[in-house]
Amino acid sequence: MIEPVPDLLDKRLVIVTGKGGVGKSTVALALGLAAAERGKRTIICEVAAQEHLSRVFRRAEVGFHEVEIAENLWAISIDPDESMREYVLLQLKVRAMRDLLFKSRIFTYLTAATPGLRELVTIGKIWELALDDRKVKHGRRYDLVIVDAPATGHGVGFLQTPRTFANVARVGPIASQAETLHRFITNHERTGVAIVALPEEMPVNETATLERDLTEQVGVAVDRIICNGIYPDRFSADDERVLADALAHASGDARQILRASLSVRRRRTAQGEQLARLEELTGAPVSPLPFIFRPELDHDDLLQLGAELVP
Amino acid sequence: MTSVAQLLDGKRVCICAGSGGVGKTTTSAAIAAGMAARGKRVAVLTIDPAKRLADSLGLPELGNTERRVDPELFRAAGVDTQGGELWAMMLDAKATFDEVVRKHAPDEETRDRILANRIYQQLSAALAGSQEYMAMEKLFEIWAEDRYDLLVLDTPPTRNALDFLEAPKRLTQFIEGRALQVFMAPSGLAARFAGRGASVVFSVLKRITGVDLLQDLAEFFQAFSGMVGGFRERARRVNELLGSDETTFIVVCGPQGEPIEEAVYFHRKLVEAELPFGGVIVNKVHFAGELEGELPSAELRELLRDEDLALRAERTFADMSVLAERDKRNVRRLANELRTRAVIQVPHLDFDVHDLAGLMEINRYLFATGAEERRTIAASA
Numbered sequence: 001m002i003e004p005v006p007d008l009l010d011k012r013l014v015i016v017t018g019k020g021g022v023g024k025s026t027v028a029l030a031l032g033l034a035a036a037e038r039g040k041r042t043i044i045c046e047v048a049a050q051e052h053l054s055r056v057f058r059r060a061e062v063g064f065h066e067v068e069i070a071e072n073l074w075a076i077s078i079d080p081d082e083s084m085r086e087y088v089l090l091q092l093k094v095r096a097m098r099d100l101l102f103k104s105r106i107f108t109y110l111t112a113a114t115p116g117l118r119e120l121v122t123i124g125k126i127w128e129l130a131l132d133d134r135k136v137k138h139g140r141r142y143d144l145v146i147v148d149a150p151a152t153g154h155g156v157g158f159l160q161t162p163r164t165f166a167n168v169a170r171v172g173p174i175a176s177q178a179e180t181l182h183r184f185i186t187n188h189e190r191t192g193v194a195i196v197a198l199p200e201e202m203p204v205n206e207t208a209t210l211e212r213d214l215t216e217q218v219g220v221a222v223d224r225i226i227c228n229g230i231y232p233d234r235f236s237a238d239d240e241r242v243l244a245d246a247l248a249h250a251s252g253d254a255r256q257i258l259r260a261s262l263s264v265r266r267r268r269t270a271q272g273e274q275l276a277r278l279e280e281l282t283g284a285p286v287s288p289l290p291f292i293f294r295p296e297l298d299h300d301d302l303l304q305l306g307a308e309l310v311p
Numbered sequence: 312m313t314s315v316a317q318l319l320d321g322k323r324v325c326i327c328a329g330s331g332g333v334g335k336t337t338t339s340a341a342i343a344a345g346m347a348a349r350g351k352r353v354a355v356l357t358i359d360p361a362k363r364l365a366d367s368l369g370l371p372e373l374g375n376t377e378r379r380v381d382p383e384l385f386r387a388a389g390v391d392t393q394g395g396e397l398w399a400m401m402l403d404a405k406a407t408f409d410e411v412v413r414k415h416a417p418d419e420e421t422r423d424r425i426l427a428n429r430i431y432q433q434l435s436a437a438l439a440g441s442q443e444y445m446a447m448e449k450l451f452e453i454w455a456e457d458r459y460d461l462l463v464l465d466t467p468p469t470r471n472a473l474d475f476l477e478a479p480k481r482l483t484q485f486i487e488g489r490a491l492q493v494f495m496a497p498s499g500l501a502a503r504f505a506g507r508g509a510s511v512v513f514s515v516l517k518r519i520t521g522v523d524l525l526q527d528l529a530e531f532f533q534a535f536s537g538m539v540g541g542f543r544e545r546a547r548r549v550n551e552l553l554g555s556d557e558t559t560f561i562v563v564c565g566p567q568g569e570p571i572e573e574a575v576y577f578h579r580k581l582v583e584a585e586l587p588f589g590g591v592i593v594n595k596v597h598f599a600g601e602l603e604g605e606l607p608s609a610e611l612r613e614l615l616r617d618e619d620l621a622l623r624a625e626r627t628f629a630d631m632s633v634l635a636e637r638d639k640r641n642v643r644r645l646a647n648e649l650r651t652r653a654v655i656q657v658p659h660l661d662f663d664v665h666d667l668a669g670l671m672e673i674n675r676y677l678f679a680t681g682a683e684e685r686r687t688i689a690a691s692a
Contacts, residue, residue, distance in 0.1 A: 021332010021565065091519045104512040114528060115434035164433045172521010201665040202337075232630075234623045243624065246614040254610040256600035260631040261624040266661040274663070293630035295637035296568055 008223055009035045009144060009310055011192040013130050015159070015185070015220070017149040018196035019206050023228040026297060026305065027196045027289070028148040033299075034306030036072035040143040043074040045126055047150055047158075066140060070299075074140070076129070080118035083125040084111050090135050091173070119161040120178065127184050156210070159185060159218045185220060192223040197278060199227055199271035199288075208281035215283075222284040226309065227275055229291040231268040240265050313653040315342055315561075315677040316349065318589040319461065322559045324454060324552065325589070326464045328581075329563035330573045334594040337664055337673070338563045338657075339465035340368060340399070344380075344667060345674040346461050347397035348390045354398040354458075356450060357465035368399055368667065375403040377453070380667070388668045398459070400449075407445040415541035421534055430531040442467050451549045559589035564645075566596045566638035575648045590653030592677070593642055597659050598689055599628065599635035656682070658689050 008014055009031070016028040028044050035042040043066060064082040066074045085102070092098045101107045111117060128135050130145040150158050162181035169175035185191050193214060197207040211222045235243065240262065247258040279286050289308055292301050319325055319342075327339045336357055343355035354377050368380050377398040385392050409426065416422035425431055443466070450464050517525055552558060560581055564574035574591055581588045602608075606625050615621050646654045657676045664673060679685045 019332060020330065021570075088519065092515070097515050100512060101515050106512050107516065110516065110528070113532070115430065168429050168433050168527065169521050169524035171523055173518075174520050174524055201663040232627075234627060235620075239620055239623075242615060242617065242620065246611075250610070250614055252610060253602045253604050253608050254614055256602060257608060257611055257624050257628040258614075260599050260628040263661050264627050264631065270662060293633050295633065 008192045008194060009038065009040065011144070011223075012190040013126065013145045013147065013185070014192045014194060015147045015149050016194050016196060017210070017214075019203060019210075022196045022198050022203060024196045025148050026302070027194070027226055027228065027309070028146050030302045030305035030309055031194075032073050032144075032146050032306075033070065033302050034310040035144050035146070036070060037303070037306070038310075039072065041072055041074075041141070042144045042146060043076060043129060043142045044069075044146045044148060045129065046075070046077040046148050047122055074142070078122050078125050080122050081111070083121040084117070086128075086136065087121050087124060116161050116164060119158050120165050120174075120181070123158075123162055123181050123185070124177065127181055130184075130190075156213045156217055159214070159220065163218075182219075186218070188221045191220065193220050194224045194226055195222055195284070196226050196228055198229055199274040199278070201274060204274050204278045204281065207278060211282050211284065222282075225278065225282050225284050225286045226289055227278055227286055228289045230271055230275070230288045231264055231291050233268055233272075235261065235265040235268075313590055313655060314680050315345060315590075315592075315655065315674075317680075318559060318561065318653060319346065322461065322557060322589075323459075324450070324462050324464070324558040326466060326553070326558065326560045327563050328466050328560055328577060330570060330577075333563050333565040333570050335563045336465050337670070338561075338592055338594060338677075339463050341664075341670040341673040341677055342561075343399070343461075343463040344368075344397055344670045345678050346463075347380075347395040348385065348392050348671070348674070350393040350395040351460040352396045352398075352458070353461045353463065354400065354453060355463040355465065356446070356453070357399075357401055365399075365401060368397075375406045375449075376400060384667045388671050390671060402446055402449050404442045404445040407449050411445070411448055411542075412538070415538040415545070417537045417541075421537045424530070425534040428527065428531050428534060430527050431534075447549045447553075448545070451545070451552055454552060554586055556587070559587050561589050562591040564591065564593055566593050566641050568637075568641060571641045571645050574645060578649050588651075590651065590655060591645065591649060592655045592657065593638075593645065594657050595659040596638045596642065596656045597631060597634035598638075599631040656685060658685075 014031065016024050016031065018024050025046075032042050032044045063077055064079045066076050069075045088098060088101060092101065126145060126147055128139075129142060131139075132141060134141065162178045162185065165178035166175055166182055169178065195207055195210055195214075197203050207225060211225070214220050214222055243258050243262050243265070247255065247262065250258055275286070275288060287309060289305060292305070294301060297305075325342060327335050327342070329335050339355055339357065343353045347353045368384075377400040380397040380399055382392065382396075385397075412425050413422055416425065446464065446467055450462060453459070454462055513525075520528075562574050562577055562581075564570040571593075578588060578591070606629075607621065608625065611624065612618065612621050615624070642654060642656060646652070655677060657673055660672065662669070664670060675688050676685050679688060
């Protein structure tokens, strides 16, 4: 039953995925902070411009360069065009050739129009960040790379790109590099996958589908399912009856307080049912994450969430 | 002030747009069900590999054609549709792409060459904007068939809500790309047009891609070049429909800071693109009444006769108030930024919406005639 697979933070790469709006970026950040606190040199990668990280840290925009956002924690926003450029620079050592290529309209069109190429070079950059011996000059060595991956649906397609390219290209540099990337993301020892879910009917269904697709179509193993936004379990069924009885006789302030309490109690009950369904429908262990009643999450909230995820 | 029925008065196309995770699919389905319940023939189109719409309408699966939602479901939910019908379809981007190729290919040979090309087979779904474009394509096709009073489009869950607006343009640019045509024929006149060195570029490219891949790519682009005319005309007509009086865009968002900012941004882009903005729907808004007195509440203690329970209840109320305050601020900011009165708030309900009855519950808010009525409904819930 127990496999000797390293825990999430002991991997080299952790891919955080899930449908839109479930809090992937929050979870990626919380994991990153937790890892950094444990002394791991960690980098969080956003795929395409999202600017979520910079919002939380109130820093200058995180771009296509590695920015330190906390002690031991870096962030990068992976831009496909920049990744493509970097890839070509690393491939072609002769300067005249690169200049020729970059100036060529054919190259510009080819990189923009070739289906899947943007995804491929993005994953290529993630791979490069996770290397012991970085390809870029003076590249920092990271213990852990965390990817805030694109939303469900697109998510599977994104991670499938390397294998698709390896199949299509068959031979040549792109084929062998795509093959390397595919082996990298499907190496269960080194690469972990966490799906972020919400305790609601449809997100639970989608998480189950996503886990199956990731396992069967991409060939990665899902290590953890993180169920975000669980309300506090403050009231028992008996409490609920007492609150409902009281509401029938209440007016004014008491009425407002009772209504809010009953509403939270009902939602928590529904969440509990969905959490149970999630555990039943999925194979990976499910970690619940509490809902935080704050207008916007700050650094301390993220640390708290990180502690919940990695006790 | 505004109800969805008012926003859709005289409209035949309703496009629900917004970033992922804000309940766009549910909202689209609710709007469609609500209009069907008001006697219209409505079709809702979604492009979503996660089958959310099928879930929400109790349909086991949705193919690339419309299916009628069982009228019995309406009756079971206590709704008399007065002759209205609800149809739904889930768009299969690859199947639609195949249809488009069949339609626009100048001859059978080109058609077969594209459909058989390995890059097309493996990667056309990953082609920049292809999912979004195919959604538009299908919308246009069904609209042109003129079988429905109203079409509701649930736009793809793109990271950037705007991707789909630019999709038709990007795809035509891709197909028209002159330099691509040069790339396809790297000799002769075309090479001269591209400037000297085209063949050198070609050989450098070979070095980093591999011969096979480059060959397949060249074929892929070459095959597509034959479809330029049909595609361009089609894209022009799609854009015309999007900008016409028959169409309205409804922006869907959540009450948190980020979704609100995205809604503001999206609205600005719609205005810039001269596309018809109808209104904005804010989903899952938290409400908490305002207290007249101070906490702890003596009345609460008298009713409950349990100090511990009273404290837990007050703490819960305080938690909800934080969210309610935030949402109120955010919604006010949204209305100011958009300079619109067409802001429809749907409260965060106590239950999950995943069937027709749930959609009809949401509709009580969507189709209420104003904010006042919505508050009354929420207060009596």
